Amino acid sequence: MLLNQDIRIAVLGLGYVGLPLAYALASRYQVTGFDINAERVEQINAGHDSNGALNSEALAESRNIRYSSHVDDLANHDIFIITAPTPVDDQNQPDLGPVKSATRLVAQHLNKGGIVIFESTVYPGATEEECVPLLTAESGLEFNQDYFVGYSPERVNPGDSAHSILNTVKVTSGSTAETAETVDALYASIISAGTFRASSIKVAEAAKVIENTQRDINIALVNELAILFNKLQIDTREVLKAAGSKWNFLPFTPGLVGGHCIGVDPYYLTYKAQQVGYHPEVILAGRRINDNMGNYVAERLIRLMLSRRLHVLDARILVLGYAFKENCPDTRNTKVADIVRTLRDYHANVEVFDPWVEDCEAEQLIEQPQEGSYDAIVVAVAHQQFVQMGVEGIRKLGKDKAVLFDVKHLFPREEVDDCL
Secondary structure (H helix, E strand, C coil): CCCCCCCEEEEECCCCCHHHHHHHHCCCCEEEEECCCHHHHHHHHCCCCCCCCCCHHHHHCCCCEEEECCHHHHCCCCEEEECCCCCECCCCCECCHHHHHHHHHHHCCCCCCEEEEECCCCCCCHHHHHHHHHHHHHHCCCECCCEEEEECCCCCCCCCCCCCCCCCCEEECECCHHHHHHHHHHHHCCCCCCEEECCCHHHHHHHHHHHHHHHHHHHHHHHHHHHHHHHCCCCHHHHHHHHCCCCCCCCCCCCCCCCCCCCCHHHHHHHHHHHCCCCCHHHHHHHHHHHCHHHHHHHHHHHHHHHCCCCCCCCEEEEECCCCCCCCCCCCCCCHHHHHHHHHHCCCEEEEECCCCCCCCCCCCCCCCCCCCEEEEEECCCCHHHHHHHHHHHHCCEEEEEEEEECCCCCCHHHCCEEC
């Protein structure tokens, strides 16, 4: 396929990945940004992105792009890029439902010579084993004859302005050598950091899924060390700082592992591993540790309150932050929810404040904390607003003997009552 300004590209899914991608592609090509959420599309057309990926000025620019929630607007495109989410279900099994739904929509509008590129994180083999059969069955076209497939995993880090789509190397792949070349050229035309062309779709899928699995395991290790060092009455951060003086020590810190990537992707890999008869012990052990950290924080807070003779029953506890990471409104798979749930299981009255989160179905957030009202305060997310408040400002929200637990270690150890 010859890439030029007349190429028409449809990007399906206008979330953290799809919206910035569609905007970037529109600098060179004709683009349709599509999302099944009509309210989300209306918001974007009105110049507002609740995710904060694009500002109003960027959305208002006159570019070669239109945003739509009407399926008919997917007709007559040359390239389709699917950026649907890939969550896990209640049993931590891969949920390919959103990707398959998007694939079916594309199949209804796929023409001969078309290319479908998947960016969603999946286990090795999923694109060709799960998505290609859907495209073939519902389009009536022959794979690698009438239509072709590419895979280029997203590497978006919500809330990180330093690492954007444009300055992050993009892994690319295709179902044929020619397709791989076209997919690579497409991304290379907009990404200043360049591309890395994988030898196959499976290699590209595997590369993506281990990026976050590696981080998950390393964070699990320091989380386990934090639990151990607490029992040994050693300051974890001091230990890590001392160990970090060696040139090859990896700088990971303890904390909550949520979000749509690190806390999810390892389950895609372990699912595939078990399908082929291998039980991945290290990966699953890391997941168990990280999945339990919210409960662990809550239990430590409760023990601290009891040691200070503070009643947990009916206590007012303030949790600062609900997003899965700092300086972004994304609450998907946030482990702060586990802290809140455990504290409420002890019949404490928990209030949650997060200045970044506009709306959250899972939690009723308060608009503003009340000074001098809380028996305990948990700084759960390192939002810039909480950093600016400082220890003194945060302690003013509590009662005279209120305890302060600093999950993210924002403040010096001696100025808080406990931390990871």
